[in-house]
Amino acid sequence: MLTLEVTRKLEVSLTDAQINDYIDGRLSKRERAVVAAVLLQNPELMHKVMKTILINDIVKCLGEDVSAEPLPDAIKAILRPKASDT
Amino acid sequence: MLDPSQQRIVAGLGSEIPMLKRYAHSLSHDFAQADDLVQECLTRAIAKIDTWQPGTNLQAWLVVILRNIFYNDRRREKRERLSLSALTLATPPQVSAPQDSRMVLRSTEDAFMALPTDQRETLRLVAIEGMTYEKTADLLGVNIGTVKSRLSRARARLSELMDGSDANS
Numbered sequence: 001m002l003t004l005e006v007t008r009k010l011e012v013s014l015t016d017a018q019i020n021d022y023i024d025g026r027l028s029k030r031e032r033a034v035v036a037a038v039l040l041q042n043p044e045l046m047h048k049v050m051k052t053i054l055i056n057d058i059v060k061c062l063g064e065d066v067s068a069e070p071l072p073d074a075i076k077a078i079l080r081p082k083a084s085d086t
Numbered sequence: 087m088l089d090p091s092q093q094r095i096v097a098g099l100g101s102e103i104p105m106l107k108r109y110a111h112s113l114s115h116d117f118a119q120a121d122d123l124v125q126e127c128l129t130r131a132i133a134k135i136d137t138w139q140p141g142t143n144l145q146a147w148l149v150v151i152l153r154n155i156f157y158n159d160r161r162r163e164k165r166e167r168l169s170l171s172a173l174t175l176a177t178p179p180q181v182s183a184p185q186d187s188r189m190v191l192r193s194t195e196d197a198f199m200a201l202p203t204d205q206r207e208t209l210r211l212v213a214i215e216g217m218t219y220e221k222t223a224d225l226l227g228v229n230i231g232t233v234k235s236r237l238s239r240a241r242a243r244l245s246e247l248m249d250g251s252d253a254n255s
Contacts, residue, residue, distance in 0.1 A: 016238035024212060024237075026219070052241050055248060058194040059213050063108030075103065075125050 012038050019049055023056055092135045095144070099128055102148055105215060109149060112210045113156045115199060127152040149211075149225050197247035205240035208233055 014022075014035060021027050022035045039046040088096065106127060110120035130151055131138075138147055198206065204226075211222045212233070223230045 016242070017234050020234060020237050020241070023241075024219070048245070051245055051248075055194060055244050056213055056241070058191060059198055059209065059244070062195055062198055063111060063210070063214055075121065075128060 012041065013045065014038055014049075019052065022049070023053055088135065091140070095135055095138065095140075096132055098144065099131060099148070102145055103128075105145060106148055106152055108214060109207070109210060110152060110156075112199075112206055113153070113203065123152055123155055126155050130155070143221075146221065146225055153207075153225070193248060194244070197244050200247060201240050201243055205236045205243065208236040209240040212237060 018035065022032065027035065039049055103124060106124045107120055110123040110127075111117065114120050114123060127148060131148055138144070198209070201209070208222060208226065211217045211225065212219065217225070219230050219233045223233045226233070
């Protein structure tokens with residue numbers, strides 16, 4: 001069960017690990033709901049988490065241009081069946 | 087001489103190439119070197135295809151091979167010197183204030199590539215390749231706590247870099 005940190009000012013906060021678990025989909029529905037409730041109560045933290053989520057969404061697309069590049073002939077040749085293999 | 091099941095595995099390697107290229111590029115920062123790494127990885131994978139156990143994860147096996155090539159290669163020091171000099175030139179990373187969405191995308195990529203290698207490859211495996219923390223830890227030979235701390239540091243650093251602040255201070 002998700003345990004939340006209570007600060008001196010009695011504000012409920014989240015650890016970096018909990019934020020990562022939230023972003024990476026490692027929480028149960030119930031745990032996600034708790035995190036969402038904490039975020040709604042803490043605009044500063046919500047801004048931080050939203051920013052991290054948005055950056056993460058961009059990061060997810062990085063490398064698509066790399067993988068879309070045509071394969072060099074040398075790599076194609078490696079995967080081409082050799083006569084001795086058939 | 088490959089038996090029919092090994093031939094099928096070799097044929098299946100092609101579908102893993104996009105993932106390998108992304109991973110190789112994140113390690114090397116360089117398109118040509120990424121192609122070299124992928125080529126070497128596939129060559130070694132085929133050479134020792136009989137050591138791959140059917141039923142285990144082919145993608146994970148390839149990532150481990152590619153990673154070992156990168157880190158064990160005799161040219162490792164040279165690569166790191168090049169990477170370090172590239173980073174030095176870019177330190178503090180010049181993530182300019184975004185003026186439009188394309189610049190935001192570009193700035194994010196610059197910030198991602200400026201991350202330390204261990205943080206970058208961890209974030210790549212989790213965020214881009216969609217691997218679990220457990221699988222990522224297994225592939226990188228670290229414990230889950232290390233994966234979590236690398237993710238936290240990587241994301242905090244990206245956030246700082248996107249602000250254009252100097253996270254080195």
